Amino acid sequence: MKFIADCMLGKLARWLRLLGLDVKYYHHTDDGEILDLLSRQKDLILLTRDRELFKRAAKLHSPVSRSLLIQSELWEEQIKEVLFAFQLREHLNPFSRCLECNTRLIFISKKEAESSIPPRIAALHHTFLNCPSCGRIFWSGSHYNRMRDKLAELIKYLP
Ligand SMILES: [Zn+2]
Secondary structure, three states: OEEEEOOOOHHHHHHHHHOOOEEEOOOOOOHHHHHHHHHHOOOEEEEEOOHHHHHHHHHHOOOOOOOEEOOOOOHHHHHHHHHHHOOOHHHOOOOOEOOOOOOEOEEEOHHHHHHHOOHHHHHHOOOEEEOOOOOOEEOOOHHHHHHHHHHHHHHOOOO
């Protein structure tokens, strides 16, 4: 399943990526560009808070549009809306995708990570994830634990 989020939904896009979902998101993009992408990629699902854009996208993919008009202003509620609407429990693979650029992460060894991370991090951790596209390196520090707990809480009530 492939999603594109409108530019008002940056936080939602990052958290969905964190759950392993494929979400396109650009800081600067107008409705025309989004509609253009949707017309070329029929399997792309639009997530938007913009009623007008939602209607135009629905028309474009009619009669089988799966675009979702997000109701809540709160990102935690927005995540639940998406997970419920598309029954995504089986599709989740947390911490498998770069939250900055949507690329699939790969495991790298401490040796490979060493030159790019602070020594105190290298001393504490053994496994690292690398984004082959933007080069970011992730590890399971306290930030990771907080996100993991948050994700567990968010998906707890999924059917
Ligand atoms: Zn990346």
